[in-house]
Amino acid sequence: MSPIKSLLSGIIVMVLVLGYFSVFQVHEAERAIKFRLGEIIRDDYDPGLHFKLPFINNVRKFDARVQTLDAEPERFLTGELKNLIVDAFVKWRISDVRQHYTTVGGDPRQANLRLNEHIKDVLRSEFGRRDMQDVISGERARIMDILRERGDEYGASIGVQVVDVRLKRVDLPPNVSESVYARMVAERERVARDIRARGDEASERIRADADRQRTIIVAEARRDGEELRGEGDAEATEIYARAFNEDREFFAFIRSLSAYQKAFQGADDVLVLTPDTDFFNYFERADGNLERGGGSD
Numbered sequence: 001m002s003p004i005k006s007l008l009s010g011i012i013v014m015v016l017v018l019g020y021f022s023v024f025q026v027h028e029a030e031r032a033i034k035f036r037l038g039e040i041i042r043d044d045y046d047p048g049l050h051f052k053l054p055f056i057n058n059v060r061k062f063d064a065r066v067q068t069l070d071a072e073p074e075r076f077l078t079g080e081l082k083n084l085i086v087d088a089f090v091k092w093r094i095s096d097v098r099q100h101y102t103t104v105g106g107d108p109r110q111a112n113l114r115l116n117e118h119i120k121d122v123l124r125s126e127f128g129r130r131d132m133q134d135v136i137s138g139e140r141a142r143i144m145d146i147l148r149e150r151g152d153e154y155g156a157s158i159g160v161q162v163v164d165v166r167l168k169r170v171d172l173p174p175n176v177s178e179s180v181y182a183r184m185v186a187e188r189e190r191v192a193r194d195i196r197a198r199g200d201e202a203s204e205r206i207r208a209d210a211d212r213q214r215t216i217i218v219a220e221a222r223r224d225g226e227e228l229r230g231e232g233d234a235e236a237t238e239i240y241a242r243a244f245n246e247d248r249e250f251f252a253f254i255r256s257l258s259a260y261q262k263a264f265q266g267a268d269d270v271l272v273l274t275p276d277t278d279f280f281n282y283f284e285r286a287d288g289n290l291e292r293g294g295g296s297d
Contacts, residue, residue, distance in 0.1 A: 021054035031064045031097040043098045062106045066093045066163055069112045073169070074120060076127040078135055086123060087169040090115055090151060092160045100159030111158055118154045119165065122147055136170050143167065 025048070026032045032045045035058050052059060069090040076086050092115060094100050104110035126143050127135055135143070144165055151162035244251045 018054055022051055023049055024052060024059045025049050026061065029063065029065045030061045031094055032059055032061045033097055033101055034059050040098060040101070043101075060101070060106065062094055062097055062100065063108070064094050064097075066091050067108055067111075069115050069119075071112075071116045071120075074123070075173070076124055078127050078132050079129055080131045082132050083173050084127065084132065084135060085169070085171045085173060086127075086167060088119065088123070088147070088165065088167050090119060090165050091163040092151075092155060093163060094159060095156070095161035096159035098159065099157075103158040111160055114158055115151065115155065115160070115162070119147060119151055122150045140167060140170070 024032070026045045028047045030047075032043070032050075033040055034042045034045075034050075034052060036053075036056060041057075069092065071088070073085050073087040075083055078084060092111070097106075100106055100111070104114065123143075126146055130139060130143075144167055147165040148162055151165055155162045
């Protein structure tokens with residue numbers, strides 16, 4: 001290779017290297033700061049391609065997306081001096097990249113530490129003004145609004161915007177929770193016993209009423225049965241009386257036959273009577289005459 005071509009190649013390579021170190025790109029999810037010999041000279045870059053002087057300017061980029069501060073649960077005292085375990089999280093993002101860099105060096109961990117301490121101070125203050133009922137349910141939304149407002153005010157000092165603060169969980173300490181749970185169980189058992197007692201009372205009342213109605217129904221049925229039976233007997237007696245009056249001799253004959261049948265039902269049945277008794281009234285004549293005669297042929 002000739003010296004001229006080598007020189008041209010070197011110049012081209014140098015131009016490419018200088019061009020590579022003279023441009024930088026800022027993405028939509030980033031914020032950038034340009035320095036000149038360690039001094040901040042610009043921090044308002046829009047997403048896109050930008051230029052810098054090689055070896056004189058350097059650029060640092062920071063994540064501009066929403067960050068999450070999720071610290072360990074802390075114990076706080078309410079206004080009635082009751083302990084509560086609070087688990088909260090904070091959503092924040094960079095709002096002023098210059099301020100963020102000069103205060104916490106652009107380090108998200110340092111920003112989380114600073115925000116966490118401030119949020120805990122606000123929580124301690126707000127919980128100390130309220131009782132447990134307000135903290136758990138009554139003014140929980142109001143407390144979260146105050147935390148976000150106070151957190152955003154403090155966040156401006158370190159170049160961040162607090163987007164949201166939420167209380168994930170507000171619980172009693174484990175030992176207190178166990179005693180509360182035991183009281184709840186005892187209360188539920190008491191209510192269950194009371195309900196069972198009222199149920200037993202209602203059951204006994206229903207059974208007694210059913211037994212009373214059964215007794216009344218059975219008594220009325222027996223009364224109606226006796227009345228029907230009496231009416232039937234009276235009607236039968238009346239029928240017998242009319243039949244007897246129409247042909248008394250025939251009726252007496254039928255009654256005698258029925259008596260003979262009942263008296264001599266078995267082969268060994270024996271009846272000892274005098275011949276002139278009325279029982280043998282219709283046996284005195286063999287010629288079939290039903291009137292009593294003097295004797296047998």
